[in-house]
Amino acid sequence: MSGKEDLLNLIEKDAQKHIELLQSLIRTASPNPPGDTREAIKVVCRYLDSHGISSKLIAPKAESPNLVSVLHGGGQSRTGCSARSLVLNGHIDQFPVGDAEQWQRDPYSGDVENGHVHGRSGVDMKAGTAASIIAFAYMHQLRSQIAGRCTLEVVSDEETGGRWGTRYLLEDDGSEEWRGDCVLIGEPSSLNSIRFGEKGTLRMDFNVTAPAAHGAYTHRSEGAIRIASRLIERLVALEKVDFGMDEEIKRHMQQADVRKITDEIMWEGAADAMLFPSVNIGTIQGGEKINMIPSQCTFAADIRVPIGVESKAVLESIDNILADFSGASYSIREDHSHSAEHSDPKHEVVALLQNNARALRGQTPLAICSLGATDCKHFRAHGVPAFAYGPHPRGMAERDEKVSVEDFLDTVRVHSLTAWDYLSGSMSE
Numbered sequence: 001m002s003g004k005e006d007l008l009n010l011i012e013k014d015a016q017k018h019i020e021l022l023q024s025l026i027r028t029a030s031p032n033p034p035g036d037t038r039e040a041i042k043v044v045c046r047y048l049d050s051h052g053i054s055s056k057l058i059a060p061k062a063e064s065p066n067l068v069s070v071l072h073g074g075g076q077s078r079t080g081c082s083a084r085s086l087v088l089n090g091h092i093d094q095f096p097v098g099d100a101e102q103w104q105r106d107p108y109s110g111d112v113e114n115g116h117v118h119g120r121s122g123v124d125m126k127a128g129t130a131a132s133i134i135a136f137a138y139m140h141q142l143r144s145q146i147a148g149r150c151t152l153e154v155v156s157d158e159e160t161g162g163r164w165g166t167r168y169l170l171e172d173d174g175s176e177e178w179r180g181d182c183v184l185i186g187e188p189s190s191l192n193s194i195r196f197g198e199k200g201t202l203r204m205d206f207n208v209t210a211p212a213a214h215g216a217y218t219h220r221s222e223g224a225i226r227i228a229s230r231l232i233e234r235l236v237a238l239e240k241v242d243f244g245m246d247e248e249i250k251r252h253m254q255q256a257d258v259r260k261i262t263d264e265i266m267w268e269g270a271a272d273a274m275l276f277p278s279v280n281i282g283t284i285q286g287g288e289k290i291n292m293i294p295s296q297c298t299f300a301a302d303i304r305v306p307i308g309v310e311s312k313a314v315l316e317s318i319d320n321i322l323a324d325f326s327g328a329s330y331s332i333r334e335d336h337s338h339s340a341e342h343s344d345p346k347h348e349v350v351a352l353l354q355n356n357a358r359a360l361r362g363q364t365p366l367a368i369c370s371l372g373a374t375d376c377k378h379f380r381a382h383g384v385p386a387f388a389y390g391p392h393p394r395g396m397a398e399r400d401e402k403v404s405v406e407d408f409l410d411t412v413r414v415h416s417l418t419a420w421d422y423l424s425g426s427m428s429e
C-alpha cells in the first residue's frame with residue numbers, strides 16, 4: 001500500500017474525531033474584536049498534546065496568542081532534491097456573531113445536522129484551521145516517511161489585519177521556521193478553486209467638519225453629514241475608475257472558464273470586480289440632535305485595490321477629491337492596509353493540490369484570485385509563495401453560518417495529501 005493510500009485510510013478511520021475537533025473549535029468563541037483567543041488556542045493545545053506533539057505560544061498580546069509547532073521528517077526526499085519546508089497556517093480568531101437572537105440556533109452550537117457543522121466560523125475559517133492542524137498531526141505521525149520540515153501556525157488577529165498574528169511571526173519574531181518555502185492556508189476558496197492572489201487593502205478614516213447651526217438654518221451651513229454624504233458618493237465613484245491592472249493576471253482572470261468559476265464562487269459580478277477598486281463605507285457617525293446642523297461626521301472606508309495597482313495611485317485620486325472638500329481630512333489605518341500580492345499560479349503546490357483534488361473529487365480546481373484578503377499576503381510580501389484552498393465561502397461572516405462536513409473532510413484530505421507530496425518531493429503517485 002502506498003503512503004498516500006495509508007493516509008487516506010487513516011483519515012477515513014479518524015473522520016469522526018476530525019469532526020469533533022471542528023465542533024470543539026466552533027463551540028469555543030474567539031470573536032475579533034475583541035480578539036481574545038486564549039480558550040480556542042487551549043483547544044488546539046489539548047489536541048496536539050493528545051497526539052504527543054509539542055507546541056509553543058508566541059503572544060505579543062497576551063489575550064491573542066499564536067501557537068506554533070515544527071516537525072522534521074526523518075525520511076529521504078524521493079526525488080533526491082533538497083529538503084523542503086512547508087508552512088500550514090490558519091487563523092483562530094473570527095468575525096463577531098452580531099445579534100445572536102437573529103440566528104436560528106446558538107451561533108456557537110457546533111451541531112451536526114443535514115451534513116453540516118453549524119456555527120460561527122465553520123467556513124471562515126475554523127474548518128480550514130482544523131484541516132491544517134489535522135494534516136500537521138498526520139505529518140507528525142508519519143514523519144519517519146517524509147523529508148523536510150513542516151510548520152504549523154495557528155494565529156490570532158487575522159480578522160484585523162494580522163499585525164499581531166502572522167505579520168508578527170514573520171517580521172518581529174522573524175524565525176526562518178515561520179516562513180518556509182511554501183505556505184498552504186485553508187481559508188474558504190471553494191474546493192473548485194485555489195487562490196493564488198488577492199486584491200490590496202486600503203483602510204481609511206475620514207473626518208468632515210462644518211459650522212454648527214440651528215436645524216432650521218440650512219442657509220447658514222450645509223452640515224457635516226450632508227457634506228460627508230457628497231464625499232462618500234465621490235469616493236464610491238472610484239469603483240468605476242480603471243486604474244489598470246497587472247496584465248498577466250488580467251489575462252489569466254479574464255479567461256472564460258476562470259471568469260465563470262470566479263462568478264460562481266464569489267457571486268455574479270466578481271470577475272468584473274477583480275478589475276476595479278471596491279469602496280465599502282463600513283461605519284459612520286455624526287450629529288448630536290435632529291434639529292441641530294452637525295459640526296462633525298466621521299466614517300471608515302475599506303477600499304480594495306486591483307492586483308498590480310499601487311495604493312498610492314488610488315490615494316492620489318482621493319487627494320484630488322478632497323481638494324473639493326475643505327473641511328475633510330483622512331488618516332490611513334496602516335496596520336490594516338496592505339498592497340495587492342500574488343504568487344505564481346504555476347507553482348508546484350498548485351499542481352499538487354489540483355492532482356489530489358481531481359483524484360478525490362473528479363474536478364480540477366482552477367487557480368484564481370480573491371477579492372478579499374488573507375494572511376497569504378504577508379507571506380507573499382516576503383517572497384514566499386502562499387496558496388489558499390478550503391471550503392466554499394458561502395455564508396462566511398453571515399448569520400447561520402455552517403460548513404459542509406464533506407467539504408471539511410475533503411479539505412483535510414487534500415491538505416494532508418498535498419503536504420505529504422510536497423514534503424516527499426514527489427509530484428504525484
Ligand SMILES: [Zn+2]
Binds near residue numbers: 374
Ligand atoms: Zn479568514
